[in-house]
Amino acid sequence: MKNLFMAIMALLLPVVASAQFSISGKITDQSGQVLAGATVSITNPDVSAQTNNRGAYSLTGLSAGTYTVKASYVGFTPVTRSITVNANQTVNFTLTSNLFTTEEVTVTATRANKTSPTAFTNLSKKDIQKNNFGQDLPYLLNQTPSVVTTSDAGAGVGYTGIRIRGSDATRINVTINGIPYNDSESQGSYFVDLPDIASSINNIQVQRGVGTSTNGAGAFGGSINIQTTTRRDTGYADISSSAGSYNTFKNTINLGTGLLGGKFSVDGRLSQITSDGYIDAASSDLKSYFVSGAYYGKNSTLRANIFSGKERTFQAWNGIPDYIISDNSLPNHRTYNELGLMPNGQRYRDQVDDYLQNHYQLLYDQKVSDKLSFSGALHYTRGKGYYEEYKAGAAVTDYGLTPVHYGTDTIKTTDLARRRWLDNYFYGVTYALKYNPQSNLNFTLGGAYNQYKGAHYGNIIYTEQSAGIPPNYQYYRDDAKKNDFNIFTRAEWRLGQVILNADMQYRRIYYSFLGFDRNLNNVQQDATLNFFNPKAGITYLFNENNNVYFSYAVGNHEPNRDDYTNSTPASRPKPETLHDFEAGYRTSGDVFKGGINLFYMLYKNQLILTGALNDVGSPTRVNVDRSYRAGIEFDGKVQATKQLSIGATATLSTNKIDNYTQYLSNTNDNTLVPIYLPKTDIAYSPSFIASGEIAYSPVKGGEIALLNKYISQQFLDNTMNTNPAGFPATGNNRFVRDRMLKGYYVSDVRLRYNFAVKHVKNIAIGLQVNNIFNREYEANGATYPDIEGGQVVNYNYFFAQAKRNFMSSVTISF
Template identity: 50%
Template sequence: MKRLMIAAMAMLLLPGLASAQFSISGKVSEKSDKTLPGAYIRLKNKATGTTTDASGKYQLTNLKAGNYTITASYVGYQTIEKTVNLNTNETVDFSLTPSTFLADEVIVRATRATEKTATTFKNIDKAEIEKNNFGQDLPFILNNTPGVVVTSDAGAGVGYTGIRIRGSDASRVNITVNGIPYNDSESQGTFWVNMPDFASSVDNIQIQRGVGTSTNGAGAFGGSVNIQTTSSSDQAYAELNNTYGSFNTLKNTVKIGTGLIDNKWSFDGRLSRIKSDGFIDRAASDLKSFFLSGAYHGKTDLLRINVFGGSEKTYQAWNGVPEAKLRGDLAGLQTHYENNLDYLYFTEADRDNLFNSNNRTYNQFTYKDQNDVYNQSHYQALYAKQFNEKLSFNGALHYTDGKGYFEEYKPNRKFADYGLPNVIIDATTIKRTDLVRRRWLDNDFYGATYAFNYTAQSNLTFTLGGAYNQYRGKHFGEVIWAQYASTAKNDYHYYDGKGNKDDFNTYAKVNYSPISQLSLFADLQYRNVSYDITGTDKNHATLDFHNNYNFFNPKFGATYFINEQSNVYSSFSVANKEPNRDDFTNLQAGRDIPKPERLNNVEAGYRFKNNSLSAGINVYGMFYKDQLIFTGEINEYSDAYRQNVDKSSRMGIELDASYIISPKFAVNANAALSRNKIKNYIDYVSEYDANFDLINVQATNYANPDISFSPNTVLFGELVYKPLAGFAVAWQSKYVSKQYMDNTQNESRKLDAYWVNNARLGYDFNFKGVKNINIGLLVNNILDKKYESNGYTYSSIYPWATVTENFYFPQAGTNFLLSLNLKF
């Protein structure tokens, strides 16, 4: 660890050790001589850039002699390029012309962080997304960013995948698409399987770690991911993207675009399909998606209509592999089998599957239609207007329609558990039956977002934004087959629940620069959430919860620009978050209603950027009040639920750097080191009698244990080699330290640390009639590391023993994805 810190600090000190050579400086203004503060200046094909200060001036230093192409860009203006032969200090001024149409970037500007925003963020552009997009879900494309840990139920990145940022799961990471919330309103999670190959329609992504800036939707307790979809191309295009790889993974994507028609209209479209058998047995995925977009580009306004969606059919692999099975412990596996006979009702086929299948690819489910099926469609109307040089507006209307189910075979179930009468055959009363059930979710989500941006003067800007969204969800269950047919009608629902949620927020942001070196910001958000849960749940319990929350989320910060290349910043932010649906529906009878969570977030850091090095260091403290966590306690139906803990915290340091060693070599690296603790934790273990009836709950106190699934070290490194034009080889290495699967910090209930290496190759060339041909190869886990990236654990006390069961999600060994992409 000491070596890592020394290396990281040395990387950050490199600019001070490098000898200055030449510089390029100048001013960016409009043709009317109005200066443009915040314009972006960069060296083409170099990892360096800067923004102009309050007087429109910029400077690039430490440049070697040679030829450089400089680009100057500013939202609402045409980008200009100039070429300089540098052998002495040069002054290069830019005079920008207002664009003939409004750029798509204005759609997400209100929720984006910039170098003047005192928070930590990572921008991922279209080129970076494309070179890492082999058909795996979006979390795997974000895997190389600081503090991110990803997992895959099927073991290979296709199907159900998960992402954690700073140890916080997907329900604590705010996701927006063009400023529109994407998190599910009730679970607050994000299910990328519903939008397969969405990355092929993404223009850029910004990840803000911590609370970040005010945005729409769920509270950001680990971070936020702000996505902008495809923007218009000046020229017509067509693309064919194809991938084939291990586990019969296949991706086919077709993309087309008209370019600008009459300098006003544009249309873009995409059609994709992805199939994969998965690494885990029967964990197959059959995924389809589309994306359509049409836009009108006016000189001062932009109207864009997006229609996109996906359908997925995924065989369930969410139960994981029992530890005894994973380790090849036959005696332990026999014990597991005997302990679960009463609950799982193993058939002879199930027993054969348990004992004779491959240890690492075992899947408990064998029923042929044990599938998860879901369809989701999104409709977005995005509008932006530049009223004058000071005032602009962007807003959106949106609607999301989702419907689907997961199907399960359940042996030896009581009719009474499904609200069905017993069956009488020849005077014999039959109380149990094998059956197949489906649990459905049918939901609608719609609303509006808006933001006004006002530049009062060159050093003072305001943003007023917000949203109002409504969610209407139906939860119900059906029995579609039974060994012994009951008297229920075909449309019978054995439970019917509803979730209605209204979410309103408004925020005001101000950025002020009293002097050119100092930028101050304040960001105040008010959010009101009304959430009603009614009907019955899967256990026939009556649901009658009516909750109303009022949250005030202030944020303050300052950024000081040491020079054109470096700055320091610090901020303090508050976030509040309501409980999710399961916190209510799984609540034990007689227990207090869960309280909302509160987070106080402190961030401070240093950023540096020149023509060869981009680096940053960030320290943070996240201090929670009433954080909701799993404590091991269950309700009367054996459902686990979360409970509030008084105080908990996450503190850490993050480093992120990119360095161009030479025209042929570059290195990218990041590190996240953290300490994640619960001040006082009470763990509960259920005690049963010989008939498996619950008789007691034993509580154990723990002082200052680690928060579950929060590794204290996450490291990433990438070495890129470009031996010739168009060809690049990258070696990627990722280390994740051990993670505990519960909050007891018990060494017997953990995910072991793992270090995984990938190799990526890409070759771009062209010939007549084809603009670009790209051949790509991604070899994952090239050293064939056996590791598990996720899992869960639970314990029970019986008269004869205390039983702890660990389950793991193994990830694939060495596997590959080979792509061929054609651009016309």
């Protein structure tokens, strides 16, 4: 028997020795983003493979033995491992960005990674470009969790808005290369001032909740962290044109030298977007450029960015009155725009918003040692522009003038046109120092000092009657100044399968503004605020692809310009404070990638929207003592087959104010009538938000995708349609609507096809059909209820969104 066994083994030995095995897996970066086109190689034997668009690779035909496997990707530090093969092996690699080639130190200092106890979504350049047909940047983020987008012009070109977890743009922190973009005074982010910035973006991270410490205003709903163009090793030229509904056209040229002499690169873009808009006279004429030059040293990078945007948009910030939008007999009942209409029925042709904004950034990254790296930036932004408005029957006393007497006639009112100017400067420095003393421990020290100076003034440029107004008469002026300093430190410590996170930020703000004193006179005032924002979290790693986390964070946020200037010292608004609790589970596999997140956001003195807009379309706000947002978010993507992927997001939440009182004006006796509610919904906060994308690639280079979005009903104010006791709403007018936005479901279709021909690197053809089922819906609105004749009358305005429309595009790349 012994001899028989030895004989059988001798016969099988060549078979065993010649058995073929494989090494396969996935390559990602530190944030969990897959790296398509990365190389995995073995030197002996000489075997290599590249990762596909899912970051997956496979090395096949390997005999049993020990191999040295190397994973590499341009801009990342290669990783080498020794792998013993006696069966099929799964080996995943996580590559770390190389400091001086990827220029991500400034950006990553304020970003979350795949093990951070923070809810976030990463969007790559490819994710952004496949949806970039010319709409404003918020629309390119529409498929991310808890996001609601709106458009004043109805089709996404011109002024747009974004809300995350029900929080409007003034609570969403936006940075570009780590530099604050939110307006220092209004705190909003106006992407219309940077048209087609998406064509110069390398990647975006959208965080939800307080998130990591960052520069600029605190994040109450979320943050949008943008990184612009980075290094490309080969030269390129892209020519892109889009055309579609409402005479919408987009033309873009992108050029780049690639790496010259291993040291230098220059990239540039020139764009123009024009559109008539879905809403009447809501036209846009947008121009922009982006130029970036970089020097790459052995351990450092110096990059200079200059980019600019010029926008001229016809005003459409009022919305459509409810009695018009509900009257189907009117041909323009969904597109009516009352702004700029003169008494003769014609439209004032220059009822526009005209603004130019120039940005200058100097970014420096330095690898000091293997454990220490530094990043710093100098920035300067110059903005100047105006709103021009026609005003019929304006009282001359409102403009600091006395009535003019002509014989027996007295000119007390006149039709006029005015320009309200904003002339501002924003400049400062940001920095980040990253220290990794051990492989399981790292520290980040960062911060910024920024200063803003803004002049607000108004001129009368035309009057119908001779009212004694000199040419270009300046009727008001308001100079503002704001200093913003912050410093933060963050540490991450890995203990086996547990990662501990700690993050602390100190922020100091000084703001000088013109506001009302106790005697209701406008005088220069100031406010100084000091905020401490601690954060802590823990992550447990089941394995490389699965983890659970919990975090607690405190955020503080200052009032904005309108909050201050419309108050007196006695009624000055209070800063907001947020206690944010987050817990979740994340998984990443070849077939499914996604996660689930629970949040509880407890506010003190939240500045909630009242539902009304001021005279330039900005929402009015008021403090409430106690309020909260609580919910659950889901985000997932299934790669069902090589050709078919299915993605979905969903947010279910409750958003409440405790003990809220709203007052309605009684026009009969000029009194205020209270509505007291022990618990009520926060305005503009839908309880259910969902999105989905089904993408199928029938042929190589081709894709057809169905995109869906559902938003549940939301209230325009904080009363849940409750009226004061004894004052019912009017019921005999068929045009009356409650103070709410109805829920809506919208579907879009996107088609893309890429192919190459001789002497052309790639030709991309695209078509996007929006709202394919031709739904009529409104994504935003405003309300001004009062009491007339013993009944509540709702004066509602709605922002109707475009019915079925399309955009087509072609991009030629050399």
